[in-house]
Amino acid sequence: LIDAYFTALGMIFDPSVLVVILIAAVYGLFVGAIPGLSATMATALLVPVTFFMPPVPAVAAIITTAATAIYAGDIPGFLLRIPGTPASAAYVDEGYRMTQKGEPGLALGTVLLFSAFGGLFGTAFLMFAAPSLADFALSFGSVEFFWIMLLGLSAAVFIGAGTPLKAIIMLLFGLLFAFVGMNNPAAVPRFTMGSTDLLAGISLIPMIVGMFAVSEVLRYMVAGAGGLSGQTVRVGKVFSGVWTLAKRYPVQAIRGSVLGTGVGMLPGAGADIAAWLSYATSKRFSKEPRKFGTGHPEGLVEAGASNNSAVGSAWIPALVFGIPGDTITAIAIGVLYMKNMNPGPGIFIHSPENVYALFLVFILANLLLIPLGWLMIKLAANVLKMPRDILMPAILILSIMGSFAINNSLFDVGIMLAFGLFAFFMEENGFPLAPAILGVVLGAMLETRFINSMIMADGNLLGLVSRPIAAVLAGVTITLVVWSVVSALRSKVADVAPTDRP
Amino acid sequence: MKVGDFFMGLVLLGLSVGVFVYARTLPNPVRQPYGPGAFPSLIAVLLGIAALVLIWQAWRRGEGRFEIRLAPWARDPRALFRFLLVPAAVLFYIYFVRTLGFLPTTALIMLVLLLSLRVSSVTAVANALVIPLAVHTAFYVGLGVQLPWGLLAPIRW
Numbered sequence: 001l002i003d004a005y006f007t008a009l010g011m012i013f014d015p016s017v018l019v020v021i022l023i024a025a026v027y028g029l030f031v032g033a034i035p036g037l038s039a040t041m042a043t044a045l046l047v048p049v050t051f052f053m054p055p056v057p058a059v060a061a062i063i064t065t066a067a068t069a070i071y072a073g074d075i076p077g078f079l080l081r082i083p084g085t086p087a088s089a090a091y092v093d094e095g096y097r098m099t100q101k102g103e104p105g106l107a108l109g110t111v112l113l114f115s116a117f118g119g120l121f122g123t124a125f126l127m128f129a130a131p132s133l134a135d136f137a138l139s140f141g142s143v144e145f146f147w148i149m150l151l152g153l154s155a156a157v158f159i160g161a162g163t164p165l166k167a168i169i170m171l172l173f174g175l176l177f178a179f180v181g182m183n184n185p186a187a188v189p190r191f192t193m194g195s196t197d198l199l200a201g202i203s204l205i206p207m208i209v210g211m212f213a214v215s216e217v218l219r220y221m222v223a224g225a226g227g228l229s230g231q232t233v234r235v236g237k238v239f240s241g242v243w244t245l246a247k248r249y250p251v252q253a254i255r256g257s258v259l260g261t262g263v264g265m266l267p268g269a270g271a272d273i274a275a276w277l278s279y280a281t282s283k284r285f286s287k288e289p290r291k292f293g294t295g296h297p298e299g300l301v302e303a304g305a306s307n308n309s310a311v312g313s314a315w316i317p318a319l320v321f322g323i324p325g326d327t328i329t330a331i332a333i334g335v336l337y338m339k340n341m342n343p344g345p346g347i348f349i350h351s352p353e354n355v356y357a358l359f360l361v362f363i364l365a366n367l368l369l370i371p372l373g374w375l376m377i378k379l380a381a382n383v384l385k386m387p388r389d390i391l392m393p394a395i396l397i398l399s400i401m402g403s404f405a406i407n408n409s410l411f412d413v414g415i416m417l418a419f420g421l422f423a424f425f426m427e428e429n430g431f432p433l434a435p436a437i438l439g440v441v442l443g444a445m446l447e448t449r450f451i452n453s454m455i456m457a458d459g460n461l462l463g464l465v466s467r468p469i470a471a472v473l474a475g476v477t478i479t480l481v482v483w484s485v486v487s488a489l490r491s492k493v494a495d496v497a498p499t500d501r502p
Numbered sequence: 503m504k505v506g507d508f509f510m511g512l513v514l515l516g517l518s519v520g521v522f523v524y525a526r527t528l529p530n531p532v533r534q535p536y537g538p539g540a541f542p543s544l545i546a547v548l549l550g551i552a553a554l555v556l557i558w559q560a561w562r563r564g565e566g567r568f569e570i571r572l573a574p575w576a577r578d579p580r581a582l583f584r585f586l587l588v589p590a591a592v593l594f595y596i597y598f599v600r601t602l603g604f605l606p607t608t609a610l611i612m613l614v615l616l617l618s619l620r621v622s623s624v625t626a627v628a629n630a631l632v633i634p635l636a637v638h639t640a641f642y643v644g645l646g647v648q649l650p651w652g653l654l655a656p657i658r659w
């Protein structure tokens with residue numbers, strides 16, 4: 001174990017890897033801080049570039065970008081009341097009130113330091129829990145993996161989404177996309193419509209870039225230029241006063257980290273849900289709940305620690321079972337496969353140094369977050385003025401470039417466009433995108449496990465629950481689905497009013 | 503474009519039937535009980551069920567049956583134009599990059615998109631020249647991606 005960690009240290013402290021991490025951190029902070037550009041988009045645009053890197057820096061770039069972009073989303077949130085990422089939506093109002101009270105520096109500094117704290121907490125848990133869980137999972141066969149994946153997907157659909165039915169439909173769409181090509185146990189070309197370009201399947205990178213970058217460009221073109229200019233914010237001192245808060249709210253910081261770590265582990269419930277839950281928890285247990293919503297830092301401490309700790313622990317199911325907790329981990333899992341670092345318990349045995357290197361990247365990214373985040377806050381007034389009218393066309397060019405670069409294929413550029421339009425259209429009709437990407441990433445594996453399990457069980461469906469762990473997992477999955485459906489029906493009866501957003 | 507859930511459900515139902523029928527026609531070379539069509543058929547059935555629930559819910563809410571509303575932006579000609587520019591730009595790239603080359607194609611795309619967003623013409627021209635060059639340098643020089651030179655082939659570097 002110690003040896004593997006030393007190898008990992010050597011891998012990380014390679015100058016080229018450090019440079020990649022540094023650039024990724026700056027890039028993540030920058031994109032996250034621009035209003036309207038999300039952490040998911042930052043990650044999606046980075047994927048084509050990681051294609052050209054060795055495995056460790058590639059994954060390091062993704063991890064660092066995600067961690068820093070999620071924090072940076074707080075900056076436009078607090079200063080302009082535009083949440084940069086969904087993860088900061090829970091406490092944007094609180095931070096904005098503090099800005100109005102003339103304390104934007106304190107608000108941003110608080111969330112920065114406690115984000116780093118939460119991130120390190122989540123990472124520590126990841127380092128401790130993932131290897132032991134992997135040990136346990138070594139005894140899993142196809143049947144267990146089939147149920148684990150099904151449990152992960154059900155959780156993603158029923159816990160994470162606002163309208164489960166539409167999330168299910170998008171998940172099934174994702175699975176259908178994964179069927180295209182010869183990538184199936186029998187290597188039969190499926191759903192290719194006679195196209196030789198589709199024999200190898202729909203390339204993942206153009207699909208991701210289309211769904212998460214091109215659709216954003218489309219949305220911006222439709223909404224027209226946003227009037228953000230003219231607002232100047234003086235940020236003031238950043239860290240003074242944060243230490244006082246740390247002494248006053250240590251319980252909140254730890255409670256937020258623990259809750260965030262727990263929520264992050266659940267597939268489908270990521271940083272955003274962790275932040276909402278922690279903000280609510282903080283208010284309920286606070287001695288001064290009335291101050292919440294008026295620019296009171298207590299909730300920021302707890303929720304800020306919470307969402308970043310979830311970012312780390314979301315990697316537990318991702319690394320051990322290959323089940324993504326949210327969109328960003330889904331993209332990251334795609335990168336892992338691309339780099340032949342297939343997630344699963346095996347990776348902890350065959351190449352533990354790679355896994356430990358990832359852990360160290362997490363630590364490094366969270367530590368880097370503090371000085372770079374401070375710099376970003378200081379520069380915030382300028383970054384917020386970045387002309388998005390120029391950025392958006394540039395993002396389109398980068399998307400085209402990235403989709404083209406991986407296979408030198410113009411067909412992939414077409415795929416990117418198709419998925420961009422599809423994502424834009426579906427989102428406009430209230431269908432969430434995240435489940436689709438989960439389906440795409442898990443599709444091939446889910447099918448293999450299902451077919452293997454069915455063949456082993458000799459076609460007897462009871463074979464899927466004949467082993468004890470499989471039976472427990474099946475029980476949990478079925479309970480979750482039934483409970484969700486029943487409670488959905490109950491609430492339908494209770495209020496007939498449509499719950500879908502218009 | 504906003505499509506009512508009822509109509510969306512019908513489309514999805516049609517899709518699921520199509521997928522199911524297609525999956526049944528897939529050959530099964532390995533002669534196993536579960537061939538390449540088995541899992542897609544299962545997914546098609548689930549999609550069909552989900553579509554039926556969507557239709558049923560929309561029916562109970564009494565929504566417009568075959569409603570396809572244009573979103574507000576689609577009625578604003580300028581927004582609609584900007585929206586259509588994106589697919590047009592990508593298609594233009596796909597069909598012309600080999601002949602025109604990467605730099606001229608992307609410069610043209612940038613220029614049109616920037617002007618459509620009402621960026622001042624000087625800024626637009628400057629960015630249409632600089633940004634493609636920067637992307638080109640990053641991918642061609644930095645990552646070694648082969649990019650078509652097209653018109654600029656005589657002065658390639």
